Amino acid sequence: MSMHSEHAVDAARALLDEALRSGSRRLLGIAGAPGAGKSTLTALLAEQLPAGSCAVVPMDGFHLADVALERLGRAERKGAPDTFDAAGYVALLQRLRTARPTDPPVWAPMFARDLEQGLAGAIEVGAEVPLVLTEGNYLLCEEGPWAQVGALLDARWFVEVPEELRHQRLIARHERFGKSPRAARDWALGPDEDNARRVAATRSRADAVVTLP
Incomplete structure (x- = not known):
């Protein structure tokens, strides 16, 4: 199924209603390549849903620290699947699914x-919150612990934008957080692009594809 952002809001409301009717929390996962607009879509949903009805828990909080990446020899691949604590993320989702009031x-x-x-x-999720939105690159990945994520989600979405726009956003983001224009472009079209290809291969596992303008 394909949908635009306005339809995504309606679909999220439906998932929230389902959670409220059943009295059981729902988890919505939003996957996509670096720069595709995952956090943009998640913020839109959180803004449009009733206050206090959802919590946003990004996968990126499970990035391994730079000191760990240096020790493991993975610093030049920061953002790749094995530069996250995937098992820790899975454990968090399990806690969020089984939380009682x-x-x-x-x-x-x-x-x-x-x-x-x-x-x-850094992010508090009260037991009374009926809907959790979680976003990240590898929610639909089937490598190692990542393979457990899909079964913990009640809905799995994949977000995408035109590739040229995605690259522009990534380069601008890297510059905004300290990289030189050349370093920003090299990273966006190097390690980020390697990861984007991995993520693109998981698109078919999504329940819905959300297209952003």
Whole structure:
């Protein structure tokens, strides 16, 4: 199924209604290549849904720290599937799925782009929140622990934009957070593009493809 952003809002509302009717939390996963607009779509959904009805838990909070990537020899591939704590992300989704109304909040990490590091315990998800939105590159990936993610989600979406626009956004993002124009372009068309190809191969596993303008 394909849909535009306005239809995505309606679909998210339907998922929220389902959660409220059943009394059981729902998890919506949004996958896509770097720069495709995952966080943009997630922010739009969170803004359009009733206040307090959803929480946003990005996969990027599970980035391995730079010191760990250096030690593992993976710093030049930051953003690849094996530069995340995938098992930790799976464990968090499992906690979010099984939380009961009387349970304490779940605290999730976030990724601080200005620091290029994850920050533990930054996002509070109260047990009463009926809908969790989670977004990231590898939600539909079938490598290692990533293969467990799809079964933990109630809906799996893939977001995409024209490739030229995606590249422009990525380059601008890297420049905004400190890379020189040349370094930003090299990273966007190098490591980021390698990861984008991996992500594109997972598109067929989505329940719906969301096209952003």
